[in-house]
Amino acid sequence: xxxxxxxxxxxxxxxxxxxxxxxxxxxxxxxxxxxxxxxxxxxxxxxxxxxxxxxxxxxxxxxxxxxxxxxxxxxxxxxxxxxxxxxxxxxxxxxxxxxxxxxxxxxxxxxxxxxxxxxxxxxxxxxxxxxxxxxxxxxxxxxxxxxxxxxxxxxxxxxxxxxxxxxxxxxxxxxxxxxxxxxxxxxxxxxxxxxxxxxxxxxxxxxxxxxxxxxxxxxxxxxxxxxxxxxxxxxxxxxxxxxxxxxxxxxxxxxxxxxxxxxxxxxxxxxxxxxxxxxxxxxxxxxxxxxxxxxxxxxxxxxxxxxxxxxxxxxxxxxxxxxxxxxxxxxxxxxxxxxxxxxxxxxxxxxxxxxxxxxxxxxxxxxxxxxxxxxxxxxxxxxxxxxxxxxxxxxxxxxxxxxxxxxxxxxxxxxxxxxxxxxxxxxxxxxxxxxxxxxxxxxxxxxxxxxxxxxxxxxxxxxxxxxxx
Numbered sequence: 001x002x003x004x005x006x007x008x009x010x011x012x013x014x015x016x017x018x019x020x021x022x023x024x025x026x027x028x029x030x031x032x033x034x035x036x037x038x039x040x041x042x043x044x045x046x047x048x049x050x051x052x053x054x055x056x057x058x059x060x061x062x063x064x065x066x067x068x069x070x071x072x073x074x075x076x077x078x079x080x081x082x083x084x085x086x087x088x089x090x091x092x093x094x095x096x097x098x099x100x101x102x103x104x105x106x107x108x109x110x111x112x113x114x115x116x117x118x119x120x121x122x123x124x125x126x127x128x129x130x131x132x133x134x135x136x137x138x139x140x141x142x143x144x145x146x147x148x149x150x151x152x153x154x155x156x157x158x159x160x161x162x163x164x165x166x167x168x169x170x171x172x173x174x175x176x177x178x179x180x181x182x183x184x185x186x187x188x189x190x191x192x193x194x195x196x197x198x199x200x201x202x203x204x205x206x207x208x209x210x211x212x213x214x215x216x217x218x219x220x221x222x223x224x225x226x227x228x229x230x231x232x233x234x235x236x237x238x239x240x241x242x243x244x245x246x247x248x249x250x251x252x253x254x255x256x257x258x259x260x261x262x263x264x265x266x267x268x269x270x271x272x273x274x275x276x277x278x279x280x281x282x283x284x285x286x287x288x289x290x291x292x293x294x295x296x297x298x299x300x301x302x303x304x305x306x307x308x309x310x311x312x313x314x315x316x317x318x319x320x321x322x323x324x325x326x327x328x329x330x331x332x333x334x335x336x337x338x339x340x341x342x343x344x345x346x347x348x349x350x351x352x353x354x355x356x357x358x359x360x361x362x363x364x365x366x367x368x369x370x371x372x373x374x375x376x377x378x379x380x381x382x383x384x385x386x387x388x389x390x391x392x393x394x395x396x397x398x399x400x401x402x403x404x405x406x407x408x409x410x411x412x413x414x415x416x417x418x419x420x421x422x423x424x425x426x427x428x429x430x431x432x433x434x435x436x437x438x439x440x441x442x443x444x445x446x447x448x449x450x451x452x453x454x455x456x457x458x459x460x461x462x463x464x465x466x467x468x469x
Contacts (some may be wrong), residue, residue, distance in 0.1 A: 323379035328392030374425030419443030
């Protein structure tokens with residue numbers, strides 16, 4: 001394949017083509033004509049010579065009589081006038097010798113005009129010297145529409161593909177590097193697949209972001225890691241935190257939930273500095289999953305619509321939801337470290353290590369005054385409300401003030417809705433798994449709350465670091 005930056009050149013003196021100072025997109029030429037016999041003088045000026053217009057060999061063109069045209073307008077470089085009639089299905093197929101095409105068209109790149117064209121997979125000369133020139137011509141709007149298969153390179157004149165007979169841009173077999181792959185596969189054949197070591201590993205679908213642990217390979221679809229070894233490292237080192245790449249789906253999901261749930265009109269939406277994924281130990285994960293399974297077994301909620309969702313949303317197992325929680329911080333986790341600290345006054349690290357504990361309920365300055373629904377663990381779907389309880393998470397780092405907030409998985413189960421305070425509660429009413437504090441015009445709440453009364457009903461999932469305004 002040619003290169004648009006190569007120094008190769010081609011002398012045009014032999015074929016009579018003139019190329020001086022002609023822009024690439026306006027280049028034209030007149031094919032050489034054989035010597036003509038003397039023509040007697042006539043009163044009218046002699047017309048231009050007539051040329052039989054050849055057709056590309058990969059087009060099934062039909063004709064009744066040869067079609068001729070006056071060559072009084074110069075075609076684009078490498079272009080061929082396709083003047084023929086195809087309205088009669090009984091006509092015979094034309095087979096054009098490839099050499100006649102090569103002799104008729106120019107062999108210089110349509111984009112750079114300096115290099116010779118390369119050849120496609122079947123050996124036919126193309127219209128460009130390199131893939132870069134193909135892309136440049138498309139971006140500049142100087143090329144044909146794109147190939148119907150790859151949608152990247154312009155199709156060659158007289159074909160629907162970027163090659164004469166087929167797409168030249170199809171991926172090659174992972175093993176032999178020669179043949180085109182089958183659709184949805186990495187290989188051209190079962191033989192090549194079976195000859196590839198550990199081919200099963202290659203067939204796993206991957207994400208567009210790197211592994212959270214090693215950062216060397218793309219993470220597996222639906223997971224945070226590129227391989228089992230990386231996941232095992234996290235399990236062995238839990239509890240721990242891993243920073244989410246900003247291009248990952250998880251980052252965008254959490255970011256959007258935080259921003260969209262910031263509802264206090266007098267509080268400006270803050271800028272997120274970082275989002276960390278929390279990996280709790282196996283004990284906390286096991287207790288949480290067992291409780292979720294127990295609630296689902298009793299309530300049978302999975303697949304049912306939310307009571308006030310107008311049928312547009314359905315519940316997951318145990319009616320698991322993501323809710324925010326604000327609390328105190330005493331270390332610089334998320335800035336200078338990703339491991340939890342041992343300070344017993346650091347509520348963020350204590351929750352990551354041990355989960356939420358009922359014995360600490362109401363120990364915060366603000367939370368002690370607003371236990372509207374008794375002695376439970378409080379969450380909210382409104383990030384700006386949880387920010388009100390972050391009085392102890394303010395930290396100054398590199399001269400900038402930040403706060404932290406936890407985003408948690410909460411087994412809401414069957415929730416009991418309340419609009420007024422019930423400060424003596426120590427559990428939800430019989431048959432219910434949580435209490436839902438709902439705002440109302442005549443109630444005591446402006447924004448939502450979810451209260452659970454069992455420690456295993458929630459587990460931290462993300463740590464959000466955001467700049468204070």
